[in-house]
């Protein structure tokens with residue numbers, strides 16, 4: 161697998177406005193991009209070449225709400241940038257890596273993304289993100 165860099169670290173939060181203020185006021189960082197994606201409100205906070213992806217659930221049934229209910233706020237996933245999410249998924253599947261997404265889907269910024277099962281990634285929910293917007 162040709163991971164290029166860590167694209168972002170996803171952090172599940174109760175209150176996006178509170179979290180944004182914390183990163184802005186405490187770390188001097190600025191929110192670059194916000195969007196609503198399914199049952200999540202997301203804000204991207206760039207730190208050098210990596211982003212912090214703050215994720216607030218907008219429904220009690222979504223995966224982020226269930227994550228917070230179970231474990232509290234905290235690191236939810238790590239996302240690696242790859243050239244081609246689909247080709248990487250095929251290669252990983254052939255290597256026996258457990259996938260949560262068999263095919264790429266649209267993620268934040270309209271980029272192609274896919275998730276790998278934490279059981280295959282040392283307990284870390286792992287996301288693949290394409291380099292370019294699709």
Ligand code: ZN
Pocket residue numbers: 168170213237239287
């Ligand atoms: Zn992510």
